Amino acid sequence: MRIVEHLRPEDAFSVARPDVQTAPFVFNSPHSGASYPSSFLAASKLDHQRIRQSEDAFVDRLMAGVVSHGAPLMSAEFPRAFLDVNREPYELDPKMFSGRLPSYANIRSVRVAGGLGTIARVVSESDEIYSSLLTVQEAIQRIDTYYKPYHATLRKMLAATQQAFGHAVLIDCHSMPSATRGGETRMRADIVLGDRYGTSCSPLLLEASIAILEDLGFAVAVNKPYAGGFITEHYGRPTRHVHALQIEINRGLYMDERTLEPVPSFAAIADIFSDFAGRLMQQPLGLGDTGQRTLAAE
Template identity: 25%
Template sequence: MSNQIDRPFSFRQGNSSLLVSMPHSGTVLLPEMEKRLTEAARNLPDTDWYLPELYDFLNQMDVSVIHANYSRYVIDLNRPVDDKPLYAGRTTGLFPEILFSDQAVFLEGQQFDEATKSRIKAEVWLPYHQKIGEELQRIQAQHGYAILFDAHSIAAQVPMLFDGTLPDFNFGNNDGHACPVNLMANLADIVCQSSFSHVCNGRFKGGYITRHFGQPEHHIHAIQLELSQATYLADRHQDQHQGHQPDYQLDHTKKQRVGAVLHQLIEALLAYGQSGELKLGTN
């Protein structure tokens, strides 16, 4: 590994009460890492594809945004640094060794050694989380409260993680512990008025970022959205007969449709805070 890990995240500061985090959108690998990955892992199949593009309206809304530059195969920023499991059943860890397809990430014997893991924790995981904490404190000092929206996406069908097909919008607030119940209900109501499906605190209740930073008692509120990639990626049936997986492609028609709902969700979060309820800490 090189002596320096460059730019673990990208960040833009806004002046609103909201910070949007995208911990799994990164695609950068460490030097020489690609040749240590299995063929199945080299196209980074578990990436939260195109999230910065999907939320490209955030800058115009003066929202703070942080997104990871490194792939989750370098380190998973939505796991605790001690790698304590967040969900019962099979899942991937801080340093993933299996894909969501249950295939290996690394070739045999090519996983990171402990010294490398320690460096990655210090130079990728810690700076990302420190920046979230600092920005939430800054926002709270300015507005009297802060909201964290942790943005994710995932394939609609992942048999290792859940049965059947995932709803389009999957909201999580750690079973009501990370933000007021009615804040999440407001978002769910918006999706109900669209043609998309949704669930609250279903298979995805919020990962480490939501659970750690969501502290309503301190006027810092967090909610996670796990968006089905079927809502914005092009259908992937083409090229399957050629024996390889096609690239992940953004469907611009789908993006426009789901993007309108995402824009409404962000507007609702900003309006909810301005209503004064979060400053009062009401539930």
Template identity: 30%
Template sequence: MDYRFSAGEVPLLVSMPHVGTDIPDDIAATLAPCGRLLADTDWHLEQLYGFLGEMGASTLAARWSRYVIDLNRPPENTNLYPGQDTTGLCPVDTFGREPLYLEGRAPDQAEVQRRLALYWQPYHDCLRAELDRLLARHGRVVLWEAHSIASVVPRFFEGKLPDLNFGTANGASCDPALTERVTEAARADGRFTVAVNGRFKGGHITRHYGRPGPGVHAVQLEMCQSTYMDEMAPFGYRPDLAEQVQPVLRTMLQAAIDWARA
């Protein structure tokens, strides 16, 4: 299976497109050593969000690494942040600008199309089907895009990121009332810094599937990995940190469910 999926009963689907760590053997053979480190993975999010089953939420998590293909990029590979540096549909370098592929082994257009069909499309087919199911059942559904990133990545932003970075495509992907509910819950705790539509405004999934008119409201949360794990290899999970941010996550997601049901 190309993803891990669990169907829930409440009007919430949590998507984790960058948690995958598997790389097919034929692609792994073309990677430079840095590619096998998988440094740019959204590490441990399934563990961090491990309470979702108790809440009755649907979950969808990637199997394949973003180095195989980035599930949160548009299939035509347009830049989501015009004028700013970003990685593409099939990345050729790491966030630290290290070449991902051995010399002459980077994917050509035919290979990109092959990966789109084999690895990108199944995730999106499942995502669309589950949104449609939940929408038919509830009339309104929240799509929560769960992401994480190192708190300092000079390639993409200056200094240290806020702890919790919400993206709603500058308000286009969800009702403003939903944004207010979840960010109020984030700020109420007082221990974590918050940004809304700052450096991260939501990727392809947030922008493409977030359609407030028909009833699909999408929110991306890009968390600093420093809130729950070690940011250096071997990228260990830190229960002592995670137990501080998990209640905030749970409160935000419950607020999203309650809003969708209202």
């Protein structure tokens, strides 16, 4: 956790780019941010350890090796508990705010009902974040200042990739608790891949990802319990040659979920995911124009 007095818009997310992009892939880590504005922490009733429970902690570091294979990696710096860019821009719970939300806000989504809208009400599905109501202005300001620039940058990266290679592949990277809700003895798979039940990417991309991950020794599940969030659903347009696949990594593989610290073997595990990405990007997936091209970093 990094406590910042003020989160400047230019510090809200980062993009690690190779000198030359050699593959039509863009990797994204929207939930690994750990820069907490001090005003946000002051408004929360949770202690510093508890408020971090919704982080996909260290996923950006876990996937950092993709850059050496010729693909960019975008990462949020703000925490998911502060603002969730894997939601529609205005999935907002009216019970959280002292004023009236704008008419275009989506106040009835399943995610809002669960307390996990664009401005989350809870972490870990049950722990209330705020000690008092927020103003509507606060929500709109977060969305305008951080959410919209984040997605504008992601769209630009995908558009540039598609223009250079004829198609683009977005790998949206997340992590998940090691145990299922309601039963610590029922352990999840090592990896859950989500393609929105076959709608967000070519089946060839999904099949290649499964084969590589299983060859690396991982137990892989598909779409259950995570089929992909807003980013996967919104950007995945296979008929337009833009493919999106969500990957959820079991946190028990690489971190201590109690202390929120990486395990001693973290670097070795990161090397394995770098190997996965490198092998995936070399697959002849037949997703579109396969001309050998490159995209120089800006």
